[in-house]
Amino acid sequence: MLRCYQVAEFGKPLALSEKPLPQPKGREVLVRVEKCGVCHSDLHIWEGFFDLGGGKRVVAANGGAALPLTLGHEITGTVAATGPDATTVKAGQRKLVFPWIGCGTCPPCRDGNEHLCGGAQKSLGIFIDGGYASHVLVPDESYLLDIGSLDPALAATYACSGLTAYSALRKIGPLKPDHSLLIVGAGGVGLNGVALAKAMTGIAPIVADLDPAKREMALQLGAKEAIDPRADGALKTLLKATDGVMAAIDFAGSNSSFDFAYGALRKAGHLVTVGLLGGTATLPIGLHVMKSVRVSGSYVGSLVELKELLALAQQTALPPLPITAAPLGAAYESLVKLKAGQVVGRIVLEA
Numbered sequence: 001m002l003r004c005y006q007v008a009e010f011g012k013p014l015a016l017s018e019k020p021l022p023q024p025k026g027r028e029v030l031v032r033v034e035k036c037g038v039c040h041s042d043l044h045i046w047e048g049f050f051d052l053g054g055g056k057r058v059v060a061a062n063g064g065a066a067l068p069l070t071l072g073h074e075i076t077g078t079v080a081a082t083g084p085d086a087t088t089v090k091a092g093q094r095k096l097v098f099p100w101i102g103c104g105t106c107p108p109c110r111d112g113n114e115h116l117c118g119g120a121q122k123s124l125g126i127f128i129d130g131g132y133a134s135h136v137l138v139p140d141e142s143y144l145l146d147i148g149s150l151d152p153a154l155a156a157t158y159a160c161s162g163l164t165a166y167s168a169l170r171k172i173g174p175l176k177p178d179h180s181l182l183i184v185g186a187g188g189v190g191l192n193g194v195a196l197a198k199a200m201t202g203i204a205p206i207v208a209d210l211d212p213a214k215r216e217m218a219l220q221l222g223a224k225e226a227i228d229p230r231a232d233g234a235l236k237t238l239l240k241a242t243d244g245v246m247a248a249i250d251f252a253g254s255n256s257s258f259d260f261a262y263g264a265l266r267k268a269g270h271l272v273t274v275g276l277l278g279g280t281a282t283l284p285i286g287l288h289v290m291k292s293v294r295v296s297g298s299y300v301g302s303l304v305e306l307k308e309l310l311a312l313a314q315q316t317a318l319p320p321l322p323i324t325a326a327p328l329g330a331a332y333e334s335l336v337k338l339k340a341g342q343v344v345g346r347i348v349l350e351a
């Protein structure tokens with residue numbers, strides 16, 4: 001039987017459901033879930049709406065997928081069964097699942113950006129059933145990646161929080177030794193960003209977060225400094241100490257986090273916005289021009305980027321993101337904890 005914890009009604013406790021194991025067809029693969037991370041996007045989908053800021057709400061990231069839906073898109077597991085046309089994976093192999101599955105035919109999909117699909121999306125745990133379950137049916141074997149000797153719980157977090165941080169840092173690229181990098185927001189994704197920053201940009205980041213526990217964790221993961229953005233004169237002090245940062249990543253995405261990160265940029269600086277807290281920004285166009293700054297959005301990442309991240313994680317000793325294990329049966333309680341902001345690092349469910 002397949003056991004899963006599903007959103008049956010938005011905002012209500014997840015419902016345990018049992019159904020017969022699906023039989024993989026074509027190149028589909030049935031994966032026995034070992035680990036599944038609990039992510040902030042799960043919260044948006046569970047609540048059923050996404051806050052755009054300014055009082056505007058839209059239906060969650062999945063455009064209101066039909067319920068019931070099994071959440072969970074940070075999945076590692078072992079191959080349980082393969083469809084008749086699957087040739088590259090074998091039963092028993094441990095794999096990380098790339099969850100950002102697109103239609104395969106729309107313009108972004110044709111460019112290899114399935115995570116930006118504008119067609120009939122099949123992202124696991126977002127549009128179709130995901131990993132808060134004993135098993136997950138993956139639509140194609142090409143979405144299953146080797147994790148080598150990586151810890152399966154840590155590797156699971158690479159499918160979303162790690163990939164999101166990786167893709168944002170990749171947009172920044174290598175920095176010079178005298179440049180500064182600012183990371184705003186040290187939740188699960190932001191901390192993965194802190195852990196990856198040195199290896200990817202050459203610079204230990206300055207981290208801004210409201211929560212002292214998250215600032216402390218950021219320092220442990222290699223941040224050069226961790227500051228409270230709400231402290232008196234925090235932005236002024238930062239500007240004075242750095243002459244403005246060359247790059248900033250806003251992992252929160254609120255009005256205040258955006259303003260702080262944007263305000264910290266030096267001339268020709270680059271802000272990558274990642275967080276989905278739902279703020280609205282007003283840009284001073286003249287200043288934007290005079291400072292020649294850039295603002296880019298970055299949403300999760302591509303299959304190629306996830307492969308690159310797995311290679312990087314195996315070649316480089318990255319500081320490990322703190323992980324709290326929880327049984328699959330505690331999926332709902334884990335969501336509630338995350339909503340309350342009580343999670344430092346990542347909760348990873350064990351199926």
Ligand SMILES: [Zn+2]
Nearest residue numbers: 039041160161
């Ligand atoms: Zn996620």
Ligand SMILES: [Zn+2]
Nearest residue numbers: 103106109117
């Ligand atoms: Zn598509």
